[in-house]
Amino acid sequence: MANIHDYHILNKKSERYAKLLSDNVGVEFSISNEERRRLGFYIFTLEQICNDSDISNIVDCVIDTRFNELIYGERYNDSGVDAVYVNNERREVKLFNFKFRNSFNPNKSQSLNDNFISTKFLNLVLSDDKEKFNAFPDKIKDKLYLLSDILIRPQDEWRVELFQVSNEAKEVIETTDELKDLARMYAIKVKAIALDTISEFMSIRPDTIDAKLILSSDSVMSYSEDTNASAKSFIARMPCSEILRITSDIEEHRESLQSIDSEKLSEGYLDFGVLFDNVRGLVKNSKYNRNIASTLKNEPKKFFMYNNGITLIAEDIKAKPLAGNKSVKIELYNIQIVNGGQTVRTIHDFNKEDKDHLENYLYDAEVLVRMFMPDSEIDEAHKIAEFTNSQNPIKAVNLKSLASEQINIEKFLEEHGIAYARKAGDTGSQDEIEYRYTIGMETFGKILKARFGQPDKATSSVKGIFEEQYEDLFVRDFDLSEAPRLVELYFETIKRYKELGLKGNQLKYYYIQYFDKLGVDWSLDELIQYLEGFLENHSLLPDLGDVKTLGSSTFKNDIYEDLKARLS
The missing domain is CATH 3.40.91 (Restriction Endonuclease)
Structure with missing residues (x-):
């Protein structure tokens, strides 16, 4: 509530x-x-x-x-x-x-x-x-x-x-x-x-979320890439009541290894901090959520077979067999659920729906949980998040939000007073900072596409920016040191259009980025006036209007040839 x-x-x-x-x-x-x-x-x-x-x-x-x-x-x-x-x-x-x-x-x-x-x-x-x-x-x-x-x-x-x-x-x-x-x-x-x-x-960057649990030895399987690997991962069959506990917003519940009374356990709700790195956003009233809830209620013992399971990553995972080797104590540090967020949400909602659901269904229902401790040096966290979600339709921009190069852009821009929103709802890592600008990852990608030579296509396919063009835009041809200036130019262009009393639009702002990339050594006002003049006199304009003209390859090619002639 x-x-x-x-x-x-x-x-x-x-x-x-x-x-x-x-x-x-x-x-x-x-x-x-x-x-x-x-x-x-x-x-x-x-x-x-x-x-x-x-x-x-x-x-x-x-x-x-x-x-x-x-x-x-x-x-x-x-x-x-x-x-x-x-x-x-x-x-x-x-x-x-x-x-x-x-x-x-x-x-x-x-x-x-x-x-x-x-x-x-x-x-x-x-x-x-x-x-x-x-x-x-x-x-x-x-x-x-x-x-x-x-x-x-x-x-x-x-x-x-x-x-x-x-x-x-x-x-x-x-x-x-x-x-x-x-x-x-x-x-x-x-x-x-x-x-x-x-x-x-509301995307709030979370404090570290830790949890402890004890599982029967026959429900846990350890995994490592080779015998010398430092990172151990585990695959477990886990009661849904334990999912409820280790993702609870009551820290005392997450840390407890003692049995918790069902009435007390039901009091908590999901700590949304565990979903901060989940590439899939909130899906309210989804038919899939309803199906999950239906299985929990009607066939709880078959939930393990019918559900795809949950994937979480942790900064550190410690596992220790207990006396008799019948049980394993597992400690998870800095949990993030990167796949199965809808399942976790629905388990919590199902619990809140009726105080008897925990006793009647959630103790009996089990779910497959994969617990990985990624090797930070090779960007495994991002790959786990991307590959375990790629079977389902998720926006390409969201799948790239955890990539190491995106996190590096965020950190570098923050040093220059600019918030880089890798996910919708994000407005900077620190609420107390008054950022000069906030720019979304999607908008920044469009800027890079314009500078790559496609200002006319910058707004047409966001999917392309974060799929087939991604390596060119964000990796091979990307200069991180230039990023703050590109963001400043983008917002200064918007502001200057307003101050000059001219009607701006996104394609115009991206064309200014294109001119800058071409090395046109004019002031911002001169670039704007040149674009407006060329647009007004272009032969396509009467038939297509501003936006369609700017989005045509003919216009882009014509303005490129004109600039080349002027600068030669």
Whole structure:
């Protein structure tokens, strides 16, 4: 259950995201702390729920009246929906209604009425009279036309969800027929997200998490690559009650080797610090989670056979046979679960669902647990995380988040006052530091792709950046010492576009990086004015518009030839 501590952590997180937002739109906010938190809250929760760490995409999807008034000085009616996120690749539409409270009330839950505010927008989308769309500014009008095509004349099956998001303590408690009618009327799913859920995906860098356990000798198998290897690993058949204990947020439970009363053991919940290095983010209400819970309840003794198991890494693992050789004492130092996070979450949720579940099911259910002590010198931790997750669809950028070169970038940028967010929700390793900039790993990859000679394709395939192009961009052709300057140039470009009163976009910012890589020795203002002039006079522009022109190989080749002629 969310508490005042979670509320304060979220406020701190929201303040950092407000700074991130300010950097990415080139605007210094002269607003109250409460308003800053509100703006940051929008960006943080959208990033998490949409699983998109590109801030420019997130900003573009927000149509909230107050948000756009504060950012762009434009005030217009949002008709009850605050953000519209469309993912064409996954055929998903996510609609959002936000509520941000400036104080915490542990007994306060969301109001059912907040969902019905959004019906005005949905009715507008489903209207036969599209002329009404033209009364709205471009940012809303474009989304109305897009949603109209998706909902009225769909060519494919789309998943449409309406999220009610707030920082209140509890999610909406009314599960009445009214909500079901709303979902049925518009053929959408309605979901509530409040602080109780948000606290689960706040990425806080954890303190070291240790645990001790005793297992029967016949349930443990040791493994090492050769007889001289210093790193020992273990594969074990472990009761789910032990998973509950060694990942508990109650340290006393994790460290205890004595039997713990089931009522006391049930009091703890998952310490999310053990999932910090898990490449898979929070998946709320997943069908796989439901299947795991169903197996626990209906066939607990077969759980071991039906579940893929859990993989954890530890900084150190000590194993000692106990007298009689019937049992093994295992001590784990600095645990991170790198695969099986959904299983661990579901075990804890299943326990919380009913106080009798521990006694009736979790003591009987067992799960396969692989415990590895990676050799830090050869980047084994990253390889274990990547390879044990690669069977399932996880974003390529997440699979690379633990790579040694990414960690090195993070450490080096931090020395220059820049936070490098390897994972969504991360805003720096130390909350007390006021970072000059925060840049996501995905955005940094796009910068490198532009500098690699593909500014026109920088935004088109993030997957390619972190798969087939990864070695070229981040390893072979990468100069770590240049990283701080590239980040500074990126944010200075955004800011300068705003100061010059010019309309910027991501492709324009990446073209500036491309010019810099080519060695064009002009001031930033001169680079911007040159790009704008060339874009305005290019023959493709009248037909395609700015973004499509910048994204065409013809334009990229033409501007390269023009620059080459000017500089020769």
